[in-house]
Amino acid sequence: MAAVFLVGVLAFLGLRGLLVPRSFGQYGHYRGDAIKEIAALPVSYAGHQVCEGCHTEVLDVKSKGMHKGVACESCHGPQAKHADDPAAVQPAKLDTAVLCVRCHAANSSRPKNFPQVGAAEHSGGEACNTCHQPHSPAMVAGGSQ
Amino acid sequence: MTRRQLLILLPAAAVAWEHILAGTPEASPNYTMSEHWWGMLMDITKCIGCGSCVRACQLENHVPDGYYRTWVERYQVLDWTVETPHVDSPDGGKNGFPPPKEVGGKNFFVPKMCNQCADSPCTQVCPVGATFVTPDGVVLVDQKYCLGCRYCVQACPYGCRFINPSTETANKCTLCYHRITKGLTTACCEVCPTGTRQLADLKNPKDPIHEFLKNHSVQVLKPHLATKSKCFYYGLDGSVR
Amino acid sequence: MQIPVEGFMYPNEVELQWSVLIVLYPFLTGLVAGAFILASLERVFRVEAVKPTYRLALLTALAFLIVAPLPLQLHLGHPERSFEMYLTPHASSAMSMFGFVYLWYLLAVLVLEIWLDYRRDIVVLSQTTTGWRRLLYRMLTLGSTNVSARSLAIDERVGWIVTVIGIPSAFLLHGYVGFIFGSIKANPWWSSPLMPVVFIFSAMVSGVATVMLLYMLLNRLRGEPIDMRCVDTVAKYLFYTFIIDFSLEMLDLIHRIYEADESFRSLDFMVHTKLYFPHIVVQILLGTVTPIVLLALTQVVKLSETLRRRIYVVAGILTLVGIFAMRWNVVIGGQLFSKSFLGYTTYKMGWVTREGLLTAIVLSILPVVFLWILVKLLPPWPERHTVTETAGD
Structure with missing residues (x-):
């Protein structure tokens, strides 16, 4: 009986080593390589720094307007693939009717000082970019509040 | 994202980007774990409930539908009823929020995610060492080692973990570890249009978080559980759970 | 599948993590620990009256212990990785202890004690049987065929030591299961230092009740008279441990109600709605108060033998139902409310799924099958035929 136990314990220790x-x-009670594996995952959002590397003209407009703090991929979606191969992968065209209301539709849950409008009475169904330029959304001449 | 933060991140991002362009995504060679201690700052007063962070997180991290690494809750506290707020989070706030049924009271949004606790109850209970706090303060799950026993899901006081139905292993916010080690910010911080979310490196003395913490009252979620949460909330109401 | 939710749950909380199989697990290990503690009563504390149940209790414990890890394995997302529990047990996790406590208890305590106790019988059987059974018993002797008086005295002595070690081991086996739940600070329904203690006492209650029922059932099937002195004593112990168990559970309940911390309103609502039937009706009224009253009757009033037997059977079955309900309410109840204390979800049990009802039923029957095989191989009662055949041994 004792021999059986001894053999069992030795076999266990041997197997454990293998x-x-x-x-x-390596760093603690876990597989150190797991950190490297997770760190090596691919990114989908390139980051606005990368966008601004090429689209300097947009940056110039944006940095002077209300949307200066809004990152490119906030509206345009993940563009790492586009940044990787700008010719082959083209970002989709955006629909301002969907996009703008995500943030600016009037909702009493939102902070009061945040600009929000009831889309229907505000523009009467007109697309937002008729009057507003999305990269710098102050009024364009001809629009009415 | 403040401009100062942008300047700190920029050179590292450029290095990483070369790797990504070359098709060899890997940790930035300039990254040293011991030099960082990651956390997050949430400015509740700025959150507009647009759900951009939830959508970005799902796309960046391939989060299955119906599960959330981050989500947004909407609170409505009528008059003095701090104990019983109205809370909702339709589909984690992924598609924003419809106007509330009842107008009035105190209204605000609370973005939630893994609090990257330094004394994390979830890593404590893992029977095999498949989830852990990295030397730079991020709680991660080893997808190749996790048993799927679900004990960590039970132990998280904030409901941040879930079992990914396609891998049958525990899953959670990695604080976009694959991005922050390359000098990028997290996907949720990247897309947040109002600057509600700000990634913070508590070991970097130049990080704007230090200036913010010095001048503002911040709070963590469920402080009585002493998890040493590194998700700091500014403007957190007493009704938030 | 849309899971009905009331109020607000954190979005990841809607789906329950631990299913009916995790209810079954503490129920099964509880029976093991309880049955073993009953067996050790005779061995260590020399309660001669319960001797007829000694071997049956040991075999019951073994049969249930063999099945106990199966619900856990079936519930894991990656059962093939479960050996990691042995390779890299995490010192701060209560669950990582499972592998070691289980192996220790199975091999170093239960199997060893049974082997020592049966060694003489195994040697005798290996000489009196033929064919494959003879071969099997030969193997079971492990080459140790010495049945001299001196050798048997050593067996007895070592067996006693094993039992003495076994009692704390049995407490450990089930106490740690309670600790798995009791140590989760995130969950106020579980988080309680009383949890391991309540688990141990409820384990003893369920184990004693099982052995009592099995003893009466098996003797009836074999057409043997039931030793009433034995059953009366076992019932007496069942009564006492039940009172301790009930007091502890009530202490926990009163403490929660009186302290009424932040979680109280939410938990109280749950107990009065979703958990009303399994908790108040089945666990407390039907499964605890009723058997205690019944058992108290047999202690206080002088009743006829038949009536006592019937009461024991009813009380025993209700006890098992009550203890199962207790495990259910701990495991499932602890996942029905939101950790935000603002809402409740629903448990949808699958039928023919990996963690469904059918699996649970099969897993509950399996230990009875194992017990049947064990009883056939190692008869727990003095075998009339063998005794005559091996006279003069």
């Missing part, structure tokens, strides 16, 4: 991943315990 089966525990190499990097286990």
Whole structure:
């Protein structure tokens, strides 16, 4: 009986040495390589710094307007693939009727000082970019409040 | 995102970008874990409930529908009823919020995500060491080592974990570890249009978080549970759970 | 599948993580620990009256212990990785202890004690049987065929030591299960230092009740008379442990009601609605108060043997129902409310799914099958035929 136990314990220790991943315990009680694997995952959102590298003219307009703090991919969606190969991957055209109301539709849950409008009475169904330029949304001549 | 933060991140991002362009996404060679201690700042007064962060998180991290690494809650506190706020979060706030049924009271949005606790109850209970706090303060899950026992999901006081039905392993916010190690900010911070969310490196003395913490009253969620949460909320109401 | 939600849940909380299988797990280990503690009564504390149940209790414990890890395995997302529990157990996790406590209890305590106790019988059987059974018993002797008086005395002595070690081990086996729940500070329904203690006492209650029922059932099937002195004593112990168990549970309840912390309003609402039937009706009224009253009757009033037997059967079955309900209310109840204390979800049990009802039923029957095989192989009662055949041994 004692021999059975001894053999069992020895076999366990041997197997343990073989089966525990190499990097286990490198930084703590976990597989150290897991950190590297997670860090190496691909990104989808390129980051506005990358966009601004090419689209300097947009940056010039945007940085002077109300939307200066809004990152490109906030509206345009993830563009890492586009940044990777600008010719092959073209960003989709955006629909301002959908896009603008996400933030600016009047909602009593929103902070009061945030600009919001009831779209129907505000523009009467007219697209937002008839009057507003999305990259710098102050009034364009001809629009009415 | 403030401009100062942008300047700090810029050179590192450029280095990383070369790797991404070359098709070899990997941790920035300039990144040293011991030099960082990551956290997040949430300015509740700025949140407009647009749901951009939830959508971006799903796209960036391939979060399955119906599960959330981050989500937005809407609170409505009528008069003095701090104990019983009206709270909703339709589809995690992914598609924004319809106007409330009842107008009035105190209204605000609260973005939620993994609090990246330094004394995290979830990593404490993992039986095998499949989830852990990294040396730079991010709570991660090793997808190749997780048993799927779900104990960590039970142990998280904030409801931040779930079992990914396609891998049968625990899943949660990684604070976009694959981005922050490349000098980028998280997907949610990147797309937040109002600057509600700000990634913070608490070990970087130049990070604007220090100036903010010095001059504002901040709070963490469920402070009585002493999880050493690194998600700091500015403007947090007492009714928030 | 749309899960009905009342009020507000954190969006990831809607789906329950731990299913009916995790209800079954503490129920099964509880029976193991309880049955073993009953067996050790005879061995260590020399309660001669319960001797007829000694071997049956050990075999019951073994049969249930073999099945106990199955619900856990079935519930894991990656059962093939479960060996990691042995390779890299995380010192701060109550759950990581499971593998070791289980192995220790199975091999170092239960199997060893049964082997020591049956060694003489195994040797005798290996000489009196033929064919494959002879081969099997030969193997079970592990080459140790010495049945001299001195050798048996050593067996007895070592067996006693194993039992003494076994009692704290049994407490450990089930106490740690309670700790798994009791140590979760995120969940106020679970988080309580009383949880492991309540688990141990409810385990003893369920184990004692099971052995009592099995003893009466098996003797009836075999057409043997039931030793009433034995059953009366077992019932007496059941009564006492039940009173302790009930007091602890009530202490926990009163404490929660009186302290009425931030979670109280939410939990109280749950107990009065979704959990009313399983908690108040089944667990407390039907599964605890009724059997305690019934057992108290047999202690206070002088009743006929038949009536006592019937009361024991009813009380035993109700006890098991009550303890199962208790596990259900802990495991499932602890996941029905939101950690925001603002809403409630619903548990939808699957039928023929991996973690469904059918699996649970199969897993509950399996230990009975194992017990049947064990009883056939290692008869727990003095075998009339063998005794005559091996006379003079």
